[in-house]
Each structure stands twice: as structure tokens, then as C-alpha cells.
Amino acid sequence: MLKDIIDNNENYQPGLSIDCVIFGFHDNQLKVLLIKVERANKWSLPGGFIPVDQDIDTAAITVLNSRTGVDGVFLRQFATFGKVDRNKQHFDKKTLEYLKIEEAKGKWLMRRFVTIGYYALVDFSKILPNPANRHEIVEWIDHKEVPELILDHREILDKALDTLRIELNLMPIGYNLLPEKFTIPELQKLYETILDKKLDRRNFLRKITNIGILTKLDEKKSNVAHKAPNLYSFDKEKYDEVLKNGLNQGW
């Protein structure tokens, strides 16, 4: 893996990487897919390098796909991070020794790196977190309980969430985060979780249905306490149309 890349580092863009913030939604919680390598004591965002013969968007899809197995999902570039010392001393001599990387080749890793941030929205239920190898742990972690991350990954994660919050006002969200059939309260919880604030049930219903991207199904959710809520699905055609044109016109 990493060693293969180092050994063939001329096939990759030097000093440039990709990090993905992969969001999922489960148990009314916003989850983030994080990775921990055996030896490390901190978690990190799934990332990767950019083959010289691949578009950066393609490289991002590869990163996402290798960890989640899904493709065709919502994936968007949101920012590029390039503080001078952002990866200072990340790969020290000891780590290189441990990874059995020659010092000469290790220099490729030790140089200053700029990273391009992407965020993805995926259907939690369809994902089986997929470790790249047996030395790696991949896990969904509640975004409110994210532990200390390596480098500036915390900053990257925060910026991704900020972007998602802003984009919530510009486009519909949910198609990639919820199962095919869902209830309005579930969709509302998703919005509330992302925005980290309570919304009025009745006003939410009116606003979300007025957008015209929902199809009310002739079916109720089963096995629930209390009144069974109606099931809905997204009208993909209208959803994509709104995605393209945006929600609010503003001026």
C-alpha cells in the first residue's frame, strides 16, 4: 500500500494528497468515517495520493470507493489545505523504519504536503467500512464524539461540516444519506443534526414538501412506538433538477 506508492513515487503527484470527509447518518446521528492505523494513537480521515495520470476528482472517487465500496454517491471538493507546517514531522525516521521505507525514498513522504479536501454523503446502511489492510481500523464515529485527529484533520472535518451547513441552504440534502424509504421526522432529524439546532415539526414539513422533491408513499413505517409515520421517497428527477438549479435565488 503506502510502501508501494513510495517505491513508485514517480507515478504520483509529489507534495499533494486527498483527504475525504465521509458523512453517514444512523440512529439520528451524523457519523464520520475515520481510520486508525495499528501503530498510531490518533485517528485520521481516509486519504490518498494522486496518480499522475488521474484527475483529482477521480483520485477522490478512488479514495472513497476503496474505503466504502460504494460509488455514484455525492462527492464534492470543498477546500484545499496548505499551511506550510501542516504535515511537519508527521513521518519521522522511526515511522519510516517501522514501515520499512528506505530513508532516500522516505523523503518523498516527508516533504511539505498540500491536501485537497472532499466530502461525501453516503447511505450508512449500504456501507461496510473497508480497511485497506489488516493493520488498519475503519469506523463510523459520531461527529460529536470525534477524538483527536492527526495533523490538521480536525480543521478539515470542521470545514467540511461548515460547507455542508451552507450547502443545505442551497440544495436538497438527503438522497445519499437516507435509505430509499424514509419518514419526514427522519429527514428532519438529519437536518437538525447537521445544523445542530431544533426545527419546528410543522414548519419543516411545509417547507420540505413545498420544494417538490418528495413522493408520499402509500405506506407507513412499521414496528414503531406511537403513531406510525408515513413513508416518503425522493423524486429523483425533481431532486436532481433542484440540485442543479439551487433552492434559494436570494437576489
Place this chain on the structure above:
Amino acid sequence: MLKDIIDNNENYQPGLSIDCVIFGFHDNQLKVLLIKVERANKWSLPGGFIPVDQDIDTAAITVLNSRTGVDGVFLRQFATFGKVDRNKQHFDKKTLEYLKIEEAKGKWLMRRFVTIGYYALVDFSKILPNPANRHEIVEWIDHKEVPELILDHREILDKALDTLRIELNLMPIGYNLLPEKFTIPELQKLYETILDKKLDRRNFLRKITNIGILTKLDEKKSNVAHKAPNLYSFDKEKYDEVLKNGLNQGW
């Protein structure tokens, strides 16, 4: 210049550049600062490389500052462009010969480049376009009359304008694009130019004043045909506050 960078290319991030879309406003037109080198037949965005010991934001400021002489202006990263072939065959052998760059060193330039896009809003009246050398032309060009650009610079420019249009709905714009004292009709023209659509005079006044970022001055614009419009200035404190918190809450 370029030759100095190539000769000391180990001091710069390889395969990574910065391009700036610098917007100004003059004669009720949105202008873009473009560059043409003597030998080239196409215009390009002002750009530069990233010293290994500089944050990318700092490098962007350097690019902007070197062409316009101003600093402390609005400068924002908006996207990173990394199609595989975006700079394919941009520097060919002939060009390298012309620039008196040895073939070995020229390889640094010929590799695949990813570029980070920044856009800036500057006060047209305060800027003296500043060529980096005598082989270079720097000019303000009406955004509606931008000629063919090199590489994917057209795409970069379009994306910058798209971003600006979206951000117009999220934050106040004008502080960096207009002189200190301005009239409401001038501000409206700015909005209309950016959005490329007509706005109702009276509704615009109401909406823009309701934001609470304008100070009505006890002064009218002089030397104008017809009724003299009142002068306004931005209340910087409130302006910055709204900039930070955003305009629309949406949900």
C-alpha cells in the same frame, strides 16, 4: 522571474500553482485583471508558484500583491483544478528554448500541474496594473469581453464568477469593489453586473438598507446629469459582522 523559479525549483512545490481571478468594478462593468506575455497569443490569469516555506494563502496574497500593489483586500480560495491534461503541452520545447531554460530543468515545468484558484475583489480606482516585467502586459478586461484564455483559465474564471454569485446571497459584497463613498444606484449596478440581471430600484434600496451595513452620508454626488444621488459608505464594523455571520439563515 520564471527562469529564477525554474533554476531554483527545489524551493517551490512541484506540480502545484496558484491562479487568481481578480475582479474590479469600473464604468458599471465588472472587470477582470488579465495578463499576456509578449510571445503568447492568448491571455491568462495572473498566477504563480508556491514557495515550499509559504502557506498557500500567503502565496496567493503574493500573486495578488505583485500584480496590483494592494493588500488587505478580499481574497478567497474557491476551488482547485486538477484535470490530468489541463496543462498538457503548455510548455513545449520551443517555448523553453525561447525562455532559455535548459531541457533538464524545464521538465519541472512540463509535468502535470494542479492549480489552486483564488478570487479577489479590489477597488479598481486604487489599482495600477503592474506588469512583472517589460515582456508582460497586464490589463483590466470587461468580463463580458474576455478573449480566449490559455489552458483551463476560462473554466477557472467562470467558476470564480459562479462562486461570487452564490456568495452574494450569503454575504455583503461591495466593500472592496467600490470607492469609499458611493451611491445606491452604483451599488445596484454592481449587483446587477455580477448577477447579470436587472433588479428593481426600489426593492433593492429597501433590501440593501435593511441589512444595516450602510451609512447615509450628508452629501450628494456632484457633477452628474439629472438628480444628484445621495452618497453612502459602508459601516465597516457592521459590514464585518454580517460578513462573519452571513446574510440568510435559510433553515
Place this chain on the structure above:
DNA sequence: TCATTAATGTGTTATTATGACGCAATGTAC
């Protein structure tokens, strides 16, 4: 069985924001 409870579904009202205008005021040009 049936009241309790905690959800969902639907509707109402007051307030605010928006879009589409009317009209008077101002200052230049003739």
C-alpha cells in the same frame, strides 16, 4: 377494555419579506 402517552398529521394566525408598481422631487439641458 380503555384511558394514558407520545408520537404524527393538519390547520390557523400574526408577522415579515418580497415583487410590482405609482408618484413626487431634483437637477440638467434646451
Place this chain on the structure above:
DNA sequence: GTACATTGCGTCATAATAACACATTAATGA
């Protein structure tokens, strides 16, 4: 002076939003 273009201020109908009341539903347990 009058014509004219532009600014400044206001009105009105409509739409969007926030706050809230009440009926409905289904599981629970006395």
C-alpha cells in the same frame, strides 16, 4: 421657463415564515 431622466419614498397584494392549537394514531399498562 419646460422637457426629461433619474432619484427618493411610499403603497399594495401576495408569498414566506414563525409560533402555536388541536385532532389522529398506535402501543402501553392499569
